[in-house]
Amino acid sequence: MSLTIHPTQEANWWPLLQDQACGTQLIAGKTLLELQQQNADGISDAHQYDNAWITQADWEKLAAAAQPAVLKSAQGYTLAWTGDQNGEEITASEQSFLINYAWEFISLNEQIVSQLNANDFQGDVSPAAHIDGFVSVGKGSKILPGVVIEGNVVIGENCKIGPNCYLRGSTTIGNDCHIGQAVEIKNSIVGHGSSVGHLSYVGDSVIGNQVNFGAGTITSNLRHDGANHKSMIEGRLLDTGRRKFGAIIGDGTHTGILTAIYPGRKLGPNSSTRPNDTVERDLT
Incomplete structure (x- = not known):
């Protein structure tokens, strides 16, 4: 697995994450970075923004495309890419999105915790x-x-x-x-x-x-x-x-x-x- 995390361009998580990276935020018992790396496991030459949440299914969609390819959110924002950012554009599901504000951590946590299927x-x-x-x-x-x-x-x-x-x-x-x-x-x-x-x-x-x-x-x-x-x-x-x-x-x-x-x-x-x-x- 080769995942490169790129810094956030525009985001405001105040009052959370003071002097810390977005990836340190607690989500479903792990850090956001741990979950990002888990979902991108096995994808070669993978890149994403540090505030991008991308489901495993959307990573698989991106990996199935010919490189280079760019994954964009349903709102048109770049989330991730393979190779460079000049390839085929692929639209992600609504479950993948950019985390630009603190309240969006609530939605992400809900998405992941609701999928638990065992004690x-x-x-x-x-x-x-x-x-x-x-x-x-x-x-x-x-x-x-x-x-x-x-x-x-x-x-x-x-x-x-x-x-x-x-x-x-x-x-x-x-x-x-x-x-x-x-x-x-x-x-x-x-x-x-x-x-x-x-x-x-x-x-x-x-x-x-x-x-x-x-x-x-x-x-x-x-x-x-x-x-x-x-x-x-x-x-x-x-x-x-x-x-x-x-x-x-x-x-x-x-x-x-x-x-x-x-x-x-x-x-x-x-x-x-x-x-x-x-x-x-x-x-x-």
């Missing part, structure tokens, strides 16, 4: 936990009594899950995390070393590393009018294309107890809120 229990799962779906549990992790898991979920190593929390698909939890009493997490990514200890809700969100949610922190994820959420990027209000969108939380952020976060908001790295705060606008 992988390397940690301890209490017989008093209820699991309805396929779950991966890393080494040293514990699923305590009263935990309900509905849908597919990936849990990293050395985590403490529960007691009495509710995890919904498609959710990824990193290594060394604590998800505790009366917490609900749905269709989200929780980074390494983060804690959502009690009485909180996280929905359709990406939480960075070493984040701590104070008790009762709630991410809202649905507008009253049901319209798509918009997000401010470099002074422009962009349509995210998501009807349900919670929050993007940068590394090292701490929230005070009973913090309420408006839908689609972003909290910068190492930011904080006070008890009973309401986050109406992005915190930088």
Whole structure:
């Protein structure tokens, strides 16, 4: 396998990935780069942008074409190529796309986690936990009594899950995390070393590393009018294309107890809120 990763040309993942490559982002228990290399395995003279997600089926489509060939997204953006970029143009499926904004990691994680088809229990799962779906549990992790898991979920190593929390698909939890009493997490990514200890809700969100949610922190994820959420990027209000969108939380952020976060908001790295705060606008 010969995969060359080329730097991103235009993307804004703030507040995630500060001073780090896109490939370090946690997706379905692995880094994005690991998943990219896995999908391109066996393709000779393969090139892709570091923020391109390409399914195995689309890599096979590209490999079957005479070199050189260029794989473009359904929206017309170049994702990958073999040889140089002057060959035959091939259109990828809707499942392959450029990741230009932080909320697009949610869609990618959902795509991959939803495809799990077997349990992988390397940690301890209490017989008093209820699991309805396929779950991966890393080494040293514990699923305590009263935990309900509905849908597919990936849990990293050395985590403490529960007691009495509710995890919904498609959710990824990193290594060394604590998800505790009366917490609900749905269709989200929780980074390494983060804690959502009690009485909180996280929905359709990406939480960075070493984040701590104070008790009762709630991410809202649905507008009253049901319209798509918009997000401010470099002074422009962009349509995210998501009807349900919670929050993007940068590394090292701490929230005070009973913090309420408006839908689609972003909290910068190492930011904080006070008890009973309401986050109406992005915190930088």
